[in-house]
Ligand SMILES: Nc1nc2c(ncn2[C@@H]2O[C@H](COP(=O)(O)OP(=O)(O)OP(=O)(O)O)[C@@H](O)[C@H]2O)c(=O)[nH]1
Ligand SMILES: [Mg+2]
């Protein structure tokens with residue numbers, strides 16, 4: 001870590017460490033304190049010019065709305081968003097839909113992982129997530145416990161930077177531990193009473209995989225409200241809407257009560273899942289509330 005200033009040129013932020021970030025510069029990992037009033041996140045590329053670091057313009061960012069318009073950036077410069085759910089929990093498709101919208105909007109490829117297929121309710125849950133395969137998204141059903149299905153996921157990650165998101169306890173860290181033997185990040189049993197996770201992972205960390213590619217292990221997320229998206233952005237990027245999008249009578253159609261709305265017609269004619277449409281309406285409502 002000596003003479004950092006002279007030798008560093010470029011690196012990628014892999015974690016936060018107190019007030020500092022950890023930067024992978026290839027030959028080693030160094031820490032650095034970001035300038036005040038700047039938000040540096042995992043995935044950011046740091047460039048050093050005459051010893052002074054700055055982050056490069058992000059090609060995309062995973063952002064969520066916080067309270068009172070505050071915005072939290074979860075990660076930057078991603079190729080893939082791995083939206084993770086598991087058997088053994090009552091997962092809400094709405095959360096998956098929201099992540100898909102944000103990924104589509106940012107130009108990040110969304111894929112769905114269903115973990116814990118070793119559990120009893122797997123058939124029922126596989127059927128539910130297959131809806132996303134029918135819509136054209138990559139769906140990976142696997143078990144971090146038995147290892148089944150992990151190779152397929154590893155193959156899809158090769159050469160990419162991905163972030164793994166989902167509820168606490170779905171097994172994000174367990175999957176990453178299996179993909180990167182020797183890593184051994186902490187995991188914890190879900191609460192027996194509530195069936196929920198314990199928020200074991202407390203901050204994001206980018207992990208290099210021996211099979212190629214990088215994956216960010218992130219803390220569990222219960223609610224996710226996208227940040228900076230208009231209702232039109234939501235409709236344009238909503239799973240299943242793409243075929244009908246742009247075919248409504250009114251150009252500013254919000255697909256709620258408007259006449260000759262292509263989305264509403266598709267729901268009526270069973271060409272679009274009513275569940276998906278309801279999830280769209282709930283997302284618009286939660287944006288308004290926020
Ligand atoms: N049966 C079964 N249990 C699993 C599987 N994968 C993970 N688990 C268990 O699920 C629990 C939660 O796993 P974690 O990896 O800590 O989950 P996480 O998504 O990282 O949770 P947070 O860090 O809190 O967001 C642990 O007890 C794991 O052993 C699986 O494929 N099958
Ligand atoms: Mg974890």
Ligand SMILES: [Zn+2]
Nearest residue numbers: 248253255261
């Ligand atoms: Zn419409």
